[in-house]
Amino acid sequence: xxxxxxxxxxxxxxxxxxxxxxxxxxxxxxxxxxxxxxxxxxxxxxxxxxxxxxxxxxxxxxxxxxxxxxxxxxxxxxxxxxxxxxxxxxxxxxxxxxxxxxxxxxxxxxxxxxxxxxxxxxxxxxxx
Amino acid sequence: xxxxxxxxxxxxxxxxxxxxxxxxxxxxxxxxxxxxxxxxxxxxxxxxxxxxxxxxxxxxxxxxxxxxxxxxxxxxxxxxxxxxxxxxxxxxxxxxxxxxxxxxxxxxxxxxxxxxxxxxxxxxxxxx
DNA sequence: CTTGACCTTCTAGTCACTGGAACCTTTATA
DNA sequence: TATAAAGGTTCCAGTGACTAGAAGGTCAAG
Numbered sequence: 001x002x003x004x005x006x007x008x009x010x011x012x013x014x015x016x017x018x019x020x021x022x023x024x025x026x027x028x029x030x031x032x033x034x035x036x037x038x039x040x041x042x043x044x045x046x047x048x049x050x051x052x053x054x055x056x057x058x059x060x061x062x063x064x065x066x067x068x069x070x071x072x073x074x075x076x077x078x079x080x081x082x083x084x085x086x087x088x089x090x091x092x093x094x095x096x097x098x099x100x101x102x103x104x105x106x107x108x109x110x111x112x113x114x115x116x117x118x119x120x121x122x123x124x125x126x127x128x
Numbered sequence: 129x130x131x132x133x134x135x136x137x138x139x140x141x142x143x144x145x146x147x148x149x150x151x152x153x154x155x156x157x158x159x160x161x162x163x164x165x166x167x168x169x170x171x172x173x174x175x176x177x178x179x180x181x182x183x184x185x186x187x188x189x190x191x192x193x194x195x196x197x198x199x200x201x202x203x204x205x206x207x208x209x210x211x212x213x214x215x216x217x218x219x220x221x222x223x224x225x226x227x228x229x230x231x232x233x234x235x236x237x238x239x240x241x242x243x244x245x246x247x248x249x250x251x252x253x254x255x256x
Numbered sequence: 257c258t259t260g261a262c263c264t265t266c267t268a269g270t271c272a273c274t275g276g277a278a279c280c281t282t283t284a285t286a
Numbered sequence: 287t288a289t290a291a292a293g294g295t296t297c298c299a300g301t302g303a304c305t306a307g308a309a310g311g312t313c314a315a316g
Contacts, residue, residue, distance in 0.1 A: 004293065014294090015274060023272095033281060035294055044254065051253045056228045059272065069250050079249045080241035087232050094225045100184045101218050108215055113208035121207045122197050125179045126172065132262065142263090143305060151303090161312060163263055187303065 001038040010046040017046060025049060025063060057086055129166040138174040145174060153177060153191060185214055 007014045020026050021036070026045050028036040038046075048069060052062045064082060068074045110120035135142045148154050149164070154173050156164040166174075176197060180190045192210060196202045238248035 002294075013274080016272085018295095019273060033294080034296095035281085047255075048253050053272090054228075055232050055253075056225070065250070065253065068247075069254065072245060074245050074247070075243045076239055076245060076247035076249075077241045077243065079247045080236060080239045083232060083236045083239070083249050087229065087236055090225055090229050090232065094222060094229065097184070097218055097222045097225070100182075101215065101222065104183050104211060104215050104218065108208060108211050111204055111208045111211070113205045115203045115205065117200060117202050117204060119196075119202070119204035119207045121204075121211050122193070125183075125193065126176050126197065130263075141305085144303085146264095147304060161263080162265095163312085181303090 001043070003036050003038070006038045006043055006046065009043060010050055012046055012050050020046070020049065023059065025059070025066065055086075056090060061086060129171070131164050131166070134166045134171055134174065137171060138178055140174055140178050148174070148177065151187065153187070153194065183214075184218055189214060 001009075003014045003017055006012075007017060010017075012020075017026075018036075021028060026042050026049075028038045028042050031037050045066065048066065049062055052065055053059075057065065061082060065079070068079050068082075107121045107124045110124075112118070129137075131142045131145055134140075135145060138145075140148075145154075146164075149156060154170050154177075156166045156170050159165050173194065176194065177190055180193055181187075185193065189210060193207070196207050196210075235249045235252045238252075240246070
């Protein structure tokens with residue numbers, strides 16, 4: 001399979017797939033004309049990467065997950081530890097965003113939003 | 129005031145303050161020795177920027193907020209529109225992160241996390 | 257007079273792509 | 287068969303918002 005077909009199949013842009021090769025996540029073969037040729041295992045890896053990225057795992061976490069995925073002697077505790085670490089990162093980000101939302105929505109609600117210049121949002125930002 | 133003092137006062141790293149000058153958010157004066165000198169208005173602007181950034185406004189949004197802040201003839205509706213736009217960005221991000229959390233925590237809970245290789249996290253990532 | 261703390265500029269690195277240029281190969285059509 | 291469109295290739299540069307580090311100038315204290 002060529003890169004275009006694999007891109008369609010996995011939903012990943014061709015640029016991204018080339019980038020993943022560049023940083024060593026996949027190693028597709030090459031045709032006589034220089035075109036990349038993707039085997040089924042490459043397709044699986046890319047789909048795996050797409051899902052892991054969609055769950056917010058960083059590229060380096062994905063690399064580790066992929067290594068665990070390919071290691072038939074892995075311990076599931078290693079995978080779980082990685083996933084739990086990422087899960088708490090996500091939860092921390094949610095908390096931060098919720099804090100922002102709370103503060104900002106208070107300011108927004110306090111603001112009349114009319115033609116006058118008086119604005120609690122700006123005063124809220126300019127002094128505590 | 130020198131950059132170090134203003135950094136302490138505002139809680140922003142000196143590097144960040146230089147960067148903000150670089151991209152035109154502030155225009156501190158210069159002393160004869162080349163050192164930046166910060167007036168009270170600069171201190172206020174930087175504090176304003178710090179709070180806006182803490183609420184997740186992008187630099188370009190901050191630039192607009194600062195312009196509105198300095199425009200005594202602004203309409204508060206313009207500020208409110210900007211803030212509401214950003215608020216819905218935040219809410220969208222929260223939704224996405226909550227989706228990730230839900231999927232990932234299901235996977236994590238399904239995983240025994242022991243010495244065995246069987247892992248629902250990996251199988252969940254490898255096929256739908 | 258030297259030490260250390262502070263300041264300056266500049267370059268390059270972060271993360272995960274993404275856009276674009278310049279060029280080559282394959283496939284479809286006139 | 288000529289050619290054009292649609293694919294592929296590489297390489298370079300840009301994104302956002304800093305941050306690290308190098309190489310050097312300045313200032314206050316002992």
